[in-house]
Amino acid sequence: MTDRSTFPSPIDVRGRGFPGRAALADVQRWIDTHAVPPPPGEVPLNEAAGRVLAAPVTAPGDWPPADRAARDGVAVASSDTLGAGSYNPIPLLNAVPVSAGEPMPPGTDAVLPVETVQQDAGFTEALGSAAPGDGVERRGEGIRAGAVLLEAGRILRPQDLGLLVALGIGAVTVAARPRVRVVLAGGPRSGSETLGAMLSALVVRDGGAVELVGPLPAERGALAAAYSAPGADLLLSVGRTGVGEDDVAPLALADAGTLVAHGVAMRPGDSAGVGLAAGVPAVLLPGEPMAALAAYELLAGRAVRRMAGRDSVLPHPARAVVTARKLISEIGCVDLYRVRLTADGAVEPLASATVPGLAGAVRADGFVLISAESEGIPAGASVTVHCFDGTKG
């Protein structure tokens, strides 16, 4: 099941350095194979906003179920109104006040606006004529029984809930929220123990439910136990992935199951890794905050989104923008540049891919990825910016 053949065989890199790094695309492919959504479940509509439909929803009947008033007014037989006008009022025998949404009373086939009707001492007169069906919504005009209303994979919008309630559908089958265990493997000297809030927010954004564990000491046994404990669909561990003596996260993952790849050709985040912990897919994130963010966005988030039934590609709105300055890159490595949109609509780097720290990511409007095949992008070229704010652009 675990195909390790495309990856350099992981070794203990502590004090030695990485002999090579796995291609980002290969690691993403491994994630796509191993991040399997947990079984879907049913939720009531008032909990369904933003959830992902796991099965299509079809209309249980016609909508509206019968002809009904499309506006407030007076229901009439249209044939009774022939030739009526403000200078030629015509008395109506069958004239029933109706509100929008009410079924049409027997013997009526049109709704006159109240302004076109005159009440006068016990009888009602039409001041205008109506054609059959005027002001009426026909049975099945909105939706035919059996029609597919919403496709599987749809992220439910507020108006979807309104339609479903109106059709008498009280619950829907949605993709489960994968249970994502986030193990802070930092130990007291690292920054990784501070990353819980950031990673939790990212997992929730991508549709997962978080179980935060730690911070744990940088001890192989303690980490392996946390990795292999039951109850998680996906394991993220942050910190202790580098080449220092106490960087024991990769060894602990090997103890808990299989370390499939350690070292990914991406910057920042090149000490990331993937594997299986007691059969559960696992992503090791570096403890340096910017590297953790990059490895989350390009690796872990992909697993979360996929398991939550969402599109596995980056969730940030993409925008084509021209570079104001050159972006330098290294062949063989995917570089993630934090960038800012300038006043004249171009894009400029805030920090090179090799500079650590979240300050650049906080000031940035988004990021640009430079592929492993590229030596960089000249000024004036068009690039895709992945914008951090969902509603931007």
Add this chain to the structure above:
Amino acid sequence: MTDRSTFPSPIDVRGRGFPGRAALADVQRWIDTHAVPPPPGEVPLNEAAGRVLAAPVTAPGDWPPADRAARDGVAVASSDTLGAGSYNPIPLLNAVPVSAGEPMPPGTDAVLPVETVQQDAGFTEALGSAAPGDGVERRGEGIRAGAVLLEAGRILRPQDLGLLVALGIGAVTVAARPRVRVVLAGGPRSGSETLGAMLSALVVRDGGAVELVGPLPAERGALAAAYSAPGADLLLSVGRTGVGEDDVAPLALADAGTLVAHGVAMRPGDSAGVGLAAGVPAVLLPGEPMAALAAYELLAGRAVRRMAGRDSVLPHPARAVVTARKLISEIGCVDLYRVRLTADGAVEPLASATVPGLAGAVRADGFVLISAESEGIPAGASVTVHCFDGTKG
């Protein structure tokens, strides 16, 4: 405080029809004046994702607080490595293994990658030279003490939380979530009682907290009591806004405070209204689901967003697209067309502004607004589509 002079004086429209309707822009201006954010409050960082900063956050100190290793490796005095190379190893007296993020040990000013260092029977040799500062992140290089990290009004991103925790900031002052009471005024014959899930999801999307009341019967006294009960920052009432006998929501709002405007020149949603209920701004939404959605998006949502400290304009990503067909409109009325993006990137209407029902809004990719001054938009013209899905486009 309540300037009613720009609006037609509201009358009891039941059985009569609207004598005139308020301009949408005037009603939006009234909302902007009366939707005042409640006082901000402090929340811990693990509850702060997606909240709106009410005050700027400044750096309490330099970051990093001292020179520190920017990579895993061996800290050295750069002057000790002059001329070192793989064919000229130079012994190092002061060579301390460090992990990325650790403070630089005394007497060192550079970090050599582990690959550039050779451990040999008790002594350490450099296999390459380092310049001062190589592999070192300087004190304050990321952030200077006192610098504004995040401006007021910022919607907090996951990486913002990471940066704030790293700087030792454990809580932030954010805009309050306005308490939005949603009164379902439908009564048993209307569809409005089914709109709770849709409206709740919309209010949450825009940053509010929902209190759902009802469905209540269409009784003036019961509605007025629900409108004026304490504990809400904003009141939304849905249903019973038309010209039928039991359309008592406007009268109930007048009883509970002031009915400022009833009838808005927009389609759908033209029976909407605004006013004050015991001093709290109130928006009356029609009970027809599509009209309720339109009036929410253009009126109520504006109040929610404004009170939640957000930008009051529509939150949907906007996109310029060419029309595949003509969009017909009525002068004096803002029309909201539900539209679909076609395979060749144009936009076509799914339902005219006068057709009720949510089915069009569910099939739609977004909507187009046609201004009150316009008779419509010809085929081939560029229009702004407000896309329903945040990440689309």
